[in-house]
Amino acid sequence: MRPTEARASERGTATPPRGRLIVLEGIDGTGKTTLCARLAAALREGGHEVVETREPWTSPAGIELRRLLAAKERTTSGEQELELFHADRAAHVAERVAPALARGAWVVQDRTYWSTAAYQGARGVPVAAILARSRSIAPTPDLTVLLELTPEAALARIAANRASVSSFEKLEDLRAVARVYDELARAEPAIVRLAAAAPLADVERELLALCRARLGAP
Secondary structure, rough: OOHHHHHHHHHOOOOOOOOEEEEOOOOOOOOHHHHHHHHHHHHHHHOOOOOEOOOOOOHHHHHHHHHHHHHHOOOOOOHHHHHHHHHHHHHHHHHHHHHHHOOEEEEEEEEOOHHHHHHHOOOOHHHHHHHHHHHHHOOOOOOEEEEEOOHHHHHHHHHHOOOOOOOOOOOHHHHHHHHHHHHHHHHHHEEHOOOOOOOHHHHHHHHHHHHHHHHHHO
């Protein structure tokens, strides 16, 4: 037991263990949002406090990002968007992620700085610089799962479920993003690949098995 924990224990207020941060990544159409919700539900059934969240978040910068990214055409540069991502991430971590982890909750997050590196990197912004700044803001996930699906299959899913596509949901753009994700996964042992082409229930079972193997839950 560390000295700070010992002192807290003597006062009857032992410091709770740090929570866990699980992040799901991948190009649009891979099922991240649905799988985050299902993973969170499984963790709650296992008795954990769970905080579900996503990026961009709901800070003023995040709201502006969502507006820009929902447009059919991009009107801002990668660098301009990157500043909004960093501002939104700082607020997100300070107000939602860090407090949850500090009290021992499990955080299930839809996208983090890997997405920023992949999407902005595909637009020509240096990936190393994105990661360096992001890591000065955000905690390192305990587990990052990269859901992999071909851009063609991802766009087919999007077309089947939505009336329109956003500015970055175009075949060549998603191919470029997928290439950066692949480079990140090759360079970062912390990123675990998971094929997302199977039916959602099958992918969910594999995701839960991966969390059990890596983190002991759900």
